[in-house]
Amino acid sequence: MGPKILSVNWDVPGSHTLEVARSRGTYSRLAKAFALKPAEVTQVVKDSGLRGRGGAGFPTGMKWSFVPSKEKRGDKPVYLLCNADESEPGTFKDRYCMWLDPHLLIEGMIIAAWALDCHTAYIYIRGEFRFIQARLDEAVAEAYAAGLLGKNILGSGFDFDLHVHLGAGAYICGEETALISSLEGEKGQPKLKPPFPAVEGAWRAPTVVNNVETLAAVPWILENGAAAYKALGTEKAPGTKLFSVSGHVNKPGVYEIPMGMPMRQFLDEVCGGVKGGKKLKAIIPGGSSVPVMTADEVDKCSMDYESINQNAGSYLGSGGFIVMDETTDMVAALTNLLRFYAHESCGQCTPCREGCGWMYQILCRVRDGFATPEDLGTLRDLADNIHSKTICFFGASAAMPVQSFLTKFRDEFLQRVQRPVTAVTVVASTISSTPIASGA
Numbered sequence: 001m002g003p004k005i006l007s008v009n010w011d012v013p014g015s016h017t018l019e020v021a022r023s024r025g026t027y028s029r030l031a032k033a034f035a036l037k038p039a040e041v042t043q044v045v046k047d048s049g050l051r052g053r054g055g056a057g058f059p060t061g062m063k064w065s066f067v068p069s070k071e072k073r074g075d076k077p078v079y080l081l082c083n084a085d086e087s088e089p090g091t092f093k094d095r096y097c098m099w100l101d102p103h104l105l106i107e108g109m110i111i112a113a114w115a116l117d118c119h120t121a122y123i124y125i126r127g128e129f130r131f132i133q134a135r136l137d138e139a140v141a142e143a144y145a146a147g148l149l150g151k152n153i154l155g156s157g158f159d160f161d162l163h164v165h166l167g168a169g170a171y172i173c174g175e176e177t178a179l180i181s182s183l184e185g186e187k188g189q190p191k192l193k194p195p196f197p198a199v200e201g202a203w204r205a206p207t208v209v210n211n212v213e214t215l216a217a218v219p220w221i222l223e224n225g226a227a228a229y230k231a232l233g234t235e236k237a238p239g240t241k242l243f244s245v246s247g248h249v250n251k252p253g254v255y256e257i258p259m260g261m262p263m264r265q266f267l268d269e270v271c272g273g274v275k276g277g278k279k280l281k282a283i284i285p286g287g288s289s290v291p292v293m294t295a296d297e298v299d300k301c302s303m304d305y306e307s308i309n310q311n312a313g314s315y316l317g318s319g320g321f322i323v324m325d326e327t328t329d330m331v332a333a334l335t336n337l338l339r340f341y342a343h344e345s346c347g348q349c350t351p352c353r354e355g356c357g358w359m360y361q362i363l364c365r366v367r368d369g370f371a372t373p374e375d376l377g378t379l380r381d382l383a384d385n386i387h388s389k390t391i392c393f394f395g396a397s398a399a400m401p402v403q404s405f406l407t408k409f410r411d412e413f414l415q416r417v418q419r420p421v422t423a424v425t426v427v428a429s430t431i432s433s434t435p436i437a438s439g440a
């Protein structure tokens, strides 16, 4: 399975404490980072090929290099924000990183901050994760007491403050510009890009937003070098990745594997295969926002960005691996997903605000045998008109599941609209499609 980079300490008793973390080598990479110039640290991360683990897979070192130089930004500070909002259905890896190894994340943030000439950073943590916030607060306090945070860290002359900020409790606050607004005390709503946060972000200063898993990978890269990281995974997707596995599998959980493992091998050998020996029907590979894959497509793909995209038209996303067996009702599954998006739209863009609610209501009718074949056409039209016509990627995230379910499991949808309507289904439809409130 290859080396563990992110989950290496998870099974060690007391892994969240500074004492155990230090005995495992955490914070030992700081000296190496401080011995390099900030631009050299960025270059190592660039050379490693590390790609952001928040969903888009954007190259991390390149993002860091977009921050304007001191000459260009004048007296503006640089902020580093760790995106710990993790609210996507099917994705539950960052919470384990923070719960079981908070010091690894803090070490990664100190190294990133050194590279970015940043002296203030925030961990923006999902509003519902109060218990993890408490653990992070403890870890941050321990690090301050040990001189690992604050003024003149380890005698390096580098000052760095880290704050833990509890999020606003809305999925959309994970979108980087919404996260920034929420951190500033404004409504957590996305903004149009450009300007990108690296140029103009929090308090209009250059801001790097990185996912928890991305930052936690940095210390290993510094210690072992870019070449060692590149030696893991695939050429375009180096390193290891955490996958959160849920649904109809024998061993759900969070697994760290090298990128590029054949998907079928991952399912059968790491996740223990489909539960109850049933046949696989579908997988959502990257958290609820990406297109669904059929069982045939699973056999053609490996666990990396390019393979999933080229062979199944889907995305690795944040690595939320949702498994569905042959008994899964695909209409009900999609309806359930759309309930989430209809509820979480922040309401700024008409196509997303209205369209997500309409798609959910139509799906309720389809699920309950109360829809007509024309409704399926309307559903498709709505999805096509939301995708890429909104301020942020949330619209596409809601549209892509609809488009892919309708295309890849068309027969199941057709069967539902051709079923005769009964009194029971009419009542069920009326109850289930009751409009739900939306807004961040």
Ligand SMILES: Cc1cc2nc3c(=O)[nH]c(=O)nc-3n(C[C@H](O)[C@H](O)[C@H](O)COP(=O)(O)O)c2cc1C
Pocket (backbone or CB within 6 Å): 051, 052, 053, 054, 055, 056, 057, 058, 060, 063, 083, 084, 085, 086, 087, 088, 171, 172, 173, 174, 175, 176, 177, 209, 210, 211, 212, 214, 215, 392, 393, 394, 397
């Ligand atoms: C609707 C929406 C929700 C998002 N939620 C998260 C999240 O919870 N965590 C996260 O790291 N990125 C999330 N992202 C992606 C962020 O906008 C951003 O790309 C990411 O934090 C960058 O980090 P990375 O470069 O390390 O991947 C979300 C994006 C969208 C459109």
Ligand code: SF4
Pocket (backbone or CB within 6 Å): 172, 189, 190, 344, 345, 346, 347, 348, 349, 350, 352, 353, 390, 391, 392, 393, 394, 395
């Ligand atoms: S796409 Fe949806 S979530 Fe994103 S800004 Fe527009 S309304 Fe808000």
